Amino acid sequence: MKKTILTFGFLSGAIISLLMALAMLFQDRIGLSHSYFLGYTIMVLSFLLVYFGIRSYRDGPGNGAITFGRAFGIGLAICAISSVCYVITWEILYHFFMPDFMDKYGAYILEKARASGASAAALAAKAQEVETAKVMYNNVLISSAVTFLEPLPVGLLITLISAVILRRKPEVRQMTAAN
Numbered sequence: 001m002k003k004t005i006l007t008f009g010f011l012s013g014a015i016i017s018l019l020m021a022l023a024m025l026f027q028d029r030i031g032l033s034h035s036y037f038l039g040y041t042i043m044v045l046s047f048l049l050v051y052f053g054i055r056s057y058r059d060g061p062g063n064g065a066i067t068f069g070r071a072f073g074i075g076l077a078i079c080a081i082s083s084v085c086y087v088i089t090w091e092i093l094y095h096f097f098m099p100d101f102m103d104k105y106g107a108y109i110l111e112k113a114r115a116s117g118a119s120a121a122a123l124a125a126k127a128q129e130v131e132t133a134k135v136m137y138n139n140v141l142i143s144s145a146v147t148f149l150e151p152l153p154v155g156l157l158i159t160l161i162s163a164v165i166l167r168r169k170p171e172v173r174q175m176t177a178a179n
Helices: 001-025 034-057 068-097 101-115 120-137 139-147 152-166
Strands: none
Touching: 001 034, 001 068, 034 068, 034 101, 034 152, 068 139, 068 152, 101 120, 120 139
16 A cells, blocks of 8 residues: 555656646746646646556555545545645745745735725735735745645545545455355
């Protein structure tokens, strides 16, 4: 089980990290408004390995059977490894290659609020929120925790769906009168 988790966890982590790094190269062309869609698409693609990891365990060491609980546990472990890879990649990208990300993101949030017709008081409150977020994001522990929570819901959902689809009870051999 450990080999399956590590193999599929790090494969998923490599995919999510590589695709995120590539997407960040084109961030200015893509724009922040499209980044959410692209980011979650990348997460879904990488977390498909949760399904394949559970299936690999079921069909290999599980001898064709796996309970929902074991499938969910395997998927959760794969998801956790992949999410940690995501966090490490983001922290490296943010601190070494995009230290101005929060400034750009803050400007985007304020422009979006301004375009939606927010009042001066609402804009001032939003600006204060952005400044608070920038200060908090400079703390590696806080930014890592926030970043870990980004892919986690996607991974949990795919883990849940995969565990439901792939669960299979072991075949029970019936004893005949000849035995």
